[in-house]
Amino acid sequence: MNRILVVYYSGSGHTEFVARQIASRCHADLERIQDRQPRRGVVGYLRSSLEALLGLHPAIEQGRHRPGDYDLVIVGTPVWFWGVASPVRTWVRRHHAALTHVALFCTCGGSGQAKALDDLERLCGHPALTRLALTERVVPQCQRDPALRRFLLELKRVPSVSVSLPPLQDQAPA
Numbered sequence: 479m480n481r482i483l484v485v486y487y488s489g490s491g492h493t494e495f496v497a498r499q500i501a502s503r504c505h506a507d508l509e510r511i512q513d514r515q516p517r518r519g520v521v522g523y524l525r526s527s528l529e530a531l532l533g534l535h536p537a538i539e540q541g542r543h544r545p546g547d548y549d550l551v552i553v554g555t556p557v558w559f560w561g562v563a564s565p566v567r568t569w570v571r572r573h574h575a576a577l578t579h580v581a582l583f584c585t586c587g588g589s590g591q592a593k594a595l596d597d598l599e600r601l602c603g604h605p606a607l608t609r610l611a612l613t614e615r616v617v618p619q620c621q622r623d624p625a626l627r628r629f630l631l632e633l634k635r636v637p638s639v640s641v642s643l644p645p646l647q648d649q650a651p652a
Contacts, residue, residue, distance in 0.1 A: 483507050483551045484507070485543075493584070496554060513565055530559040530562070551576075566598070580607065583610035585617055586614065595609045
């Protein structure tokens with residue numbers, strides 16, 4: 479089995495929930511991107527908005543895992559103002575050279591997912607092997623969502639990365 483790392487940033491818990499679902503089905507290691515400064519309240523919201531709109535790179539904590547040690551890195555971000563969350567942008571910039579095989583996912587309140595995934599793909603420097611976008615409305619039931627099933631099946635089909643996933647029967651569409 480190849481080594482897989484799922485890396486994500488989550489403020490509200492939606493992206494974390496999806497990251498955990500993916501990691502458990504891929505037998506992957508999980509890495510949460512940690513801010514160095516809190517993002518709570520109005521000031522945190524304004525800071526996050528400004529960073530997203532201006533494409534800034536805030537300070538983040540050093541992670542435990544090295545992406546270069548993995549055959550596949552799956553990167554997850556919430557959508558902030560139709561773009562990539564700034565802590566994810568910082569993480570990708572820090573590890574850009576090690577991201578040879580990536581898959582991407584995002585969670586969003588309603589719109590901006592295509593632009594955010596396009597931006598994240600551009601930051602990684604090459605096309606993603608597969609992409610997933612889920613609205614916050616479907617996140618609690620994402621285990622049964624056909625989009626997640628397609629995402630996982632696409633990972634199994636990638637010829638350059640031999641991913642061993644468990645059977646997907648538990649994810650049949652409802």
